[in-house]
Amino acid sequence: MNEEQELRVKRIENGTVIDHINAGQALNVLKILGIPDSSQGVVSVLLNSPGKFGIKDVVKIENRELNVREVDKIALIAPNATINIIRNFNVSQKKKVHIPTFVEGVVRCVNPNCISNSNEPVTSKFDVSVEESLRLRCTYCGRSISEDIAKHLL
């Protein structure tokens, strides 16, 4: 982020900055994180912010770090996102999200006749592949999800 943009959104002392979110996905990122319900601190959202590779969204959350499951979910809808952990106004850790090859209990199968959508004691399971785009394939029925993944997040 350059100086001018920095001014638009206040720097945070401690917390997480999720940068390089695909434009339009910031609100889905908030949904994944259960915000506002799960967060006491200030949350700032920057939409359509110009970045090196076109426009992007940015989310800053005060006093909160993310767990692995949350990062996995973010990776599915924003594969280019970076997670910056801020401590004492400094970036103490910066990492790219990593697209998992398998997700469990993260997405609901789109097939209404899939056994994972009945009252069986199992969680949904998907194999994740990345070719031209991200594709999730249900381990049970084999049906794929490749569009609007955010819509199917559990």
Place this chain on the structure above:
Amino acid sequence: MKFKGHHIISMTSFSRDMIDSILETAERMEPIALGKQRSGLLTGKILAVLFFEPSTRTRMSFETAMYRLGGDVLNLGSVDASSIAKGETLADTIRVVDGYADAIVLRHPKEGAAQLAAEFSTIPILNAGDGAGHHPTQTLLDLYTIKRESRLEGLKIALAGDLKYGRTVHSLCYALSLYGAEITLISPRELRMPEEIISDLEKRGAKVTETDTIEDAINEVDVIYMTRIQKERFPDPAEYEKVANRLKITPELLTDARPELRIMHPLPRVNEIDTGVDETQHACYFKQAFYGVPVRMALLALVLGAIEI
């Protein structure tokens, strides 16, 4: 190759080597399937047959396979009369039956049911069809029929009928692509094979062409595989009639056919094949139904560890 204890869930996990081994084993089973030879290979073994929806032929063919090898069959009985009607989960049913039998054959209306069953079972699960999902023993018996009645290597095959929804046709095509088949797809516009499947098949080495009448292909192929078209797929009944008449094999159509041509159908048929065809040398569908027995015998003997290959 070890099959003992393996689940038979879907064809996607089968390599060509595995398929070849199963088909070779089935061939050895044939005299026993015909009742010409007796076998006690599975004496003392119990097969639980769990059919959550009716499919009498598939069930009978599994039962025959088990009895022919000297094993016993435990039937779930009618679903309405059992605890399933009271809302028991499939997972619980499987965990209970697991303690009664040595293998389970499962037929279930929901896709993925066999995969779920496998997660809760310590004994082999054989998928006998899950919803619109997999039906691997059908594919194996189709392949076996082709092997016995025609040839798997360098095969020219036409598939006709509902190619859009017929998942057994899809998995048959995938399996045939392992053998480099030339595949002709014959279907009405509304029921064409999905594009992504065609491109998968081509990537796997099959040659695929599409056409819309049987006449175009019938004199060129070794095998024609007919499937049923469901009336419900057509909003307009007149449109259905038109299509149904176009995709029908009659004795007249076979006038110039090569003697080697074989006609297959998973049965039951409605009117895709005129009964006049039954007596011709081309008709292969009743034999195909019989071939389900040696194939299922082979699978049972393999997963129960009675045979090692």
